[in-house]
Every structure is written in C-alpha cells, then in structure tokens.
Amino acid sequence: MDRVMKLASQKAVVIFSLSSCCMCHTIKRLFCELGVNPAVYELDEDPRGREMEKALVKLLGRNPSVPVVFIGGKLVGSTDRIMALHLGGKLTPLLREAGALWL
Secondary structure, eight states: OHHHHHHHTSSSEEEEEOTTOHHHHHHHHHHHHTTOOOEEEETTTSTTHHHHHHHHHHHHTSOOOSOEEEETTEEEESHHHHHHHHHTTOHHHHHHHHTSOOO
16 A cells, blocks of 8 residues: 555656556546656556555555546546546646646
8 A cells, every 4th residue: 555655646647557458548648648747557567566456446445447546646536537527627727736737
C-alpha cells in the first residue's frame, strides 16, 4: 500500500494500468491528448505489479478494474469515473488544480 501511495503522489497524474488493456490505452490516450504527461505503471510489466494490484484492491475495497487513476495524489477511479468527469467538463479543472495542465 505504501508503494502505491508513494508512486501516486510523485506526479500530478498517475495511472496504474495493464499493457494489454484497451480501456487503459484509451485513458492514457485521453490524458495525452489533453496535454497531460501521466506517470504510467504497467502492473503486468512491473516485478512488484502483483503487490501493487493487492494494494489497489485494499484502496478500492474491490477488485480494481484497470486503469486506476490518481490525480494530485488522490484516488479518482477507473475509466467510468474519468470519462464522467471529462464529459461533465470537470476533468480539465481537476487537472489544472493538480498542476498537470497550465492553460
């Protein structure tokens, strides 16, 4: 848990992902198109990925559906939450507040 929280707080936007997941790819692409350069941790490629996945389960209280996104060191959620924020016009202000966007 400590490792996940430490990683989540080191950059304005942090994504825990699986390299083969199409929804992970979609969310990573969305952030890039918005001009955000997120830190991405591919759980299936990291030697401590299983450990991080278990920590995410504890944080979420359920099996995480990747991607799991942190903005400003705070857990935001998965694809459905990110898309809801984006479509509702609330993602960009959240990213600005976290220092991930300057405009």
